[in-house]
Amino acid sequence: MSLLKVENLSKHFGSLIAxxxxxxxxxxxxxxxxxxxxxxxxxxxxxMISGFLTQTSGKIxxxxxxxxxxxxxxxVWRGIARTFQITEVFPELSVRENLRIAVETASGLRxxxxxxxxxxxxxxxxxxxxxxxxxxxxxxNRLVGEMSHGDQRATxxxxxxxLKPRLLLLDEPTAGMGDQETYDITQLIRRLHRDxxxxxxxxxxxxxxxxxxxxxILVLAEGKMLAEGTPQEIASNEAVQAAYLGKAAA
Amino acid sequence: MGSxxxxxxxxxxxxxxxxxxxxxxxxxxxxxVELGSRVVVLALAAMALNxxxxxxxxxxxxxxxxxxxxxxxAGMTIRYLVPSTGAGLIVGTLVGAVAGAIIxxxxxxxxxxxFAMVTIAFAQVxxxxxxxxxxxxxxxxxxxxxxxxxxxxxxATIDIxxxxxxxxxxxxxxxxxxxxxxxxxxxxxFGRTLIAIRENERRARFLGIPVDQHIxxxxxxxxxxxxxxxxxxxxxxxxVDPRALYWTQxxxxxxxxxxGGMRSFWGPLxxxxxxxxxxxxxxxxxxxxxxxxxLFFVLVVLFFPRGILxxxxxxxxS
Numbered sequence: 001m002s003l004l005k006v007e008n009l010s011k012h013f014g015s016l017i018a019x020x021x022x023x024x025x026x027x028x029x030x031x032x033x034x035x036x037x038x039x040x041x042x043x044x045x046x047x048m049i050s051g052f053l054t055q056t057s058g059k060i061x062x063x064x065x066x067x068x069x070x071x072x073x074x075x076v077w078r079g080i081a082r083t084f085q086i087t088e089v090f091p092e093l094s095v096r097e098n099l100r101i102a103v104e105t106a107s108g109l110r111x112x113x114x115x116x117x118x119x120x121x122x123x124x125x126x127x128x129x130x131x132x133x134x135x136x137x138x139x140x141n142r143l144v145g146e147m148s149h150g151d152q153r154a155t156x157x158x159x160x161x162x163l164k165p166r167l168l169l170l171d172e173p174t175a176g177m178g179d180q181e182t183y184d185i186t187q188l189i190r191r192l193h194r195d196x197x198x199x200x201x202x203x204x205x206x207x208x209x210x211x212x213x214x215x216x217i218l219v220l221a222e223g224k225m226l227a228e229g230t231p232q233e234i235a236s237n238e239a240v241q242a243a244y245l246g247k248a249a250a
Numbered sequence: 251m252g253s254x255x256x257x258x259x260x261x262x263x264x265x266x267x268x269x270x271x272x273x274x275x276x277x278x279x280x281x282x283v284e285l286g287s288r289v290v291v292l293a294l295a296a297m298a299l300n301x302x303x304x305x306x307x308x309x310x311x312x313x314x315x316x317x318x319x320x321x322x323x324a325g326m327t328i329r330y331l332v333p334s335t336g337a338g339l340i341v342g343t344l345v346g347a348v349a350g351a352i353i354x355x356x357x358x359x360x361x362x363x364x365f366a367m368v369t370i371a372f373a374q375v376x377x378x379x380x381x382x383x384x385x386x387x388x389x390x391x392x393x394x395x396x397x398x399x400x401x402x403x404x405x406a407t408i409d410i411x412x413x414x415x416x417x418x419x420x421x422x423x424x425x426x427x428x429x430x431x432x433x434x435x436x437x438x439x440f441g442r443t444l445i446a447i448r449e450n451e452r453r454a455r456f457l458g459i460p461v462d463q464h465i466x467x468x469x470x471x472x473x474x475x476x477x478x479x480x481x482x483x484x485x486x487x488x489x490v491d492p493r494a495l496y497w498t499q500x501x502x503x504x505x506x507x508x509x510g511g512m513r514s515f516w517g518p519l520x521x522x523x524x525x526x527x528x529x530x531x532x533x534x535x536x537x538x539x540x541x542x543x544x545l546f547f548v549l550v551v552l553f554f555p556r557g558i559l560x561x562x563x564x565x566x567x568s
Contacts, residue, residue, distance in 0.1 A: 050456065076458030088456070090449035101446045105457045109439040110464070156453075163458060 001064075003028045003199050004049070004167055009058030011044050018044040020223040021058070026167070031193045032201045033210045035234075036220035037243060042203045043085060045220065046171050049201075050082045051075045062167070079166035085175055085203075087152045091145030095136050095155050098144055099127045102162035126162070134158040134188065150181030157188065168192070170202040174209055182206060189213060211235070219243070257566065265516055269422055273415045281527075283414040284486070287421045289526045291482045294425050296506035296518035298475035301432050303504070304512035305441070306468040307448030309362070311500050312369030315376045316346040316473040318495030320480025322380060322387060325490040329396035335410065336401065339424070339481045346477020347470065349376075354466045354473075370497050377495040392491030393484075421482050428475045433515065435471070444468050476503075505547055511557025520559050 004026040011019040019041040026032050034042050047053040049060055051072035060068045067075055090098050103126050104110065109119070131137045134154045139147060144155050153173060160168055173189065174182040186209050192198045193213070204210045210217065210231070217234045219226040221243040227234060234240055268275075272286040299313050324342030328334065331341070357368045380387045387393055401408040401420065410417040435441045443464050446454040455461050484490045493499060502525065510521025528546065532539035554561040 052456075071460070072455050073458050073460040076456060082456055084452070088450055088453040090446055090453060092449055093445070097442075101442050101454075102457050104439040104442065105459055110443050110459055111467075112439045113435055114438050159453070159457065 001028075002026060003030075003063060004201070005059075005061040006045075006049065007059040007061065009045065009048055009060065010056045011041070011048060011053060012056045017223050019048070019055075019220075022218075022220065022223075022225050024218055024228075026199060026201060028166075028199055029193075029197045030199055031189075031213055031215050033214035033217045034201065034203045034220060035205075035207075035210055035217060036226070039222070040220040041223040042220055043171060046082070046169055046201075046203060050080060050169055076163060079164075080169065081160035081163045081165035081167070082169035083153070083156045083160055083171060083173065085171040087149070087156050089144045089152055089156050089159070092143060094141050095131070095144055095147075095151075096127060096140045098155055098159055099130050099162055102159040103127055103130070106163045130158045130162055133161070133191075135184065148181070150177050150184060153177070153181075153185060154188065157185075161192070166199060168198055168200045170200060172203050172205060174204065174206050182209065186212060261516065265519070269425075272422075273418050281530075283418050285526065285530055287414070287418045287486050289523050290418075290421050290425050291479050291486055292502075292506065292526055293519040293522035294428055294482070295476050295479035296503050296510070296522045297429060297432065297515075298472050298479060299503045300507045300512050300518045301436075301475065302468055302472040303507055304514075304517070305436055305448060306444040306465060307451075308465055308469070309366050309504070310369045310469070310472070311366040311497070311504065312371070312373035313472070313476050313503050314495050314497065314499035315369075315373035316350050316477045317480035317483070317499060317503075318373075318376060318380065318490070318492070319349050320346040320477030321484035321490040321494045322393065322480075323477070324481035324484040325393045325396060326386070328399065329393060333396075333399050335399045335420075335485060338398075338485065339478070342481030342484065343474060343478045346480060347474035350473025350477075351466075351470045354469045358462045358465045358469060370500065373495060373497055373500055377492055377497070380492040380495050387490075387492070390492065392489055394489060397488045398485040417486070421486070424478060424482060428478050432471070432475065436515070440464075440467075505543075509547055509550055509557055511559035511561075511563075513556060514559040514563060517557050517559040521557065524558070 002025045006022065006024045009019060009022050010017070022045060034045065036042050044053060048055045051070060055068065059066060062078055062080060065078070067078060090101065100123065103123050107123065109115065131140050134157065136151065136154055136158065139151060144152055157170070157173065170189070173185050177185065189200065190213060193200055214231055216228065216230055218228045219234060219240050226243055227237045227240050269290065273283045276283065276286045295313070295317055299310060302308050302310055320342040323345035324338035327341040328338045331337070353372055357365060360368055381389060383389065398411055400411050408416050410420050443454065443459050446457070446459060447461055447464060451461055480494065483494065506521035506525050507518040508521070509524060510519060511517030525543065528543050529539060532542050550558065556564070
């Protein structure tokens with residue numbers, strides 16, 4: 001049974017049609033990449049799934065429940081976590097504090113006016129676990145705003161993971177990164193997919209990353225679905241090649 | 251991190267010692283006990299505002315509404331209902347807190363300057379009610395014909411009516427409770443969600459924090475504490491007038507918080523102390539005292555954007 005089912009999703013901004021009748025089905029444990037040229041509507045598509053934007057028409061079904069009209073926080077409670085193209089963290093707090101807020105919220109403590117010693121211990125353990133997984137243990141007490149782009153991105157991904165999501169949405173996780181950072185983040189995503197069996201949908205520009213990671217790929221162009229299939233199928237698809245190379249050739 | 255908390259604890263000890271000893275040292279440096287009470291009351295208001303401004307990242311420009319409601323609530327309770335200081339404090343606080351809780355849902359979806367404008371608008375509504383409703387509030391002349399009452403504790407009676415030092419310690423005790431509650435909350439998981447909202451609302455939302463609900467709670471707590479301050483203010487003056495609700499009063503709270511440093515817990519206390527002292531001294535020298543306070547404020551904002559305490563903390567850290 002599929003975990004996420006997007007049916008005929010569209011988004012209009014006035015007369016501009018950013019996303020036009022896009023459907024997608026993601027199976028549990030799958031790693032799905034969404035690619036397409038600039039302005040293809042990938043981020044808008046993502047923003048509708050996470051509830052950041054409201055769709056003009058279409059439906060989003062998550063785990064057999066229609067979540068099309070739920071507020072972002074409620075979609076998070078159902079198990080959808082996301083990162084952003086431009087990293088969204090708490091810059092004036094340390095990595096540990098960033099993670100603590102995520103872990104406490106995920107533990108249902110967001111309204112709690114106090115924390116028992118025992119509960120605090122559990123939370124610390126979980127934070128250390130996440131720090132280790134994200135390769136951030138040595139930098140735990142540094143302010144996130146003062147760290148490298150790659151470390152900020154790793155922090156953001158770990159905050160999303162702190163929520164114990166059933167579906168992780170990553171918007172261009174390697175955008176603006178050097179080779180080493182790209183490699184590290186790719187390895188991290190790969191571990192999450194292979195070892196934790198996490199269902200992931202990601203938008204990505206770097207084709208090495210996409211073909212290295214993805215089980216299936218959805219290609220968008222000018223808001224429409226252009227193709228869908230395995231990396232091999234997409235690589236040999238003529239329409240996709242035309243969309244990517246056509247403009248450069250013209 | 252360890253030395254940081256040590257420094258913070260040292261700062262706390264110094265602040266509390268200075269406050270506890272204030273009636274004894276203030277007269278020696280040219281002040282008087284009522285001035286000390288005034289500093290503590292207005293500091294409580296500024297710290298309540300800062301719970302929202304500095305720790306949730308939401309600017310209210312209408313906190314005078316809840317300050318004034320607390321003041322009128324206390325004054326009118328003692329004047330019309332029961333001649334009891336305790337009852338005045340409790341009713342004043344409840345009136346302000348309930349008004350904040352009810353108005354909250356109408357405004358919490360607004361952000362930035364829109365939020366600030368609407369909070370001013372609500373405050374002006376209360377101002378005009380107090381101003382016009384002569385036969386109940388005393389209108390422009392203020393609510394008179396009542397005074398704070400001695401405190402009956404069962405085993406003893408404390409004469410806060412005639413003894414300014416005793417009244418100062420009542421003010422300080424209430425201040426300690428209110429400030430203690432805010433400090434406790436800010437160190438809790440709930441307090442951290444507020445800081446999360448201040449730091450990055452979008453990230454907070456996508457961590458599953460229903461931001462509007464949390465802002466509403468923070469707003470209501472802030473309104474409740476500022477109305478405690480308002481009730482104390484009425485007791486301090488034995489008088490309330492509509493200026494306690496006027497928008498310039500809201501502005502004074504913002505100035506105190508920013509002057510002292512809105513990212514520091516004690517910042518607004520420093521701001522209030524400077525503001526009240528300047529006001530007291532300058533207003534006896536010139537009618538245009540506000541322009542000097544204004545000039546001082548501009549200089550601080552230009553040269554120490556993190557406020558006086560922010561600047562001191564930076565010096566200590568480096």
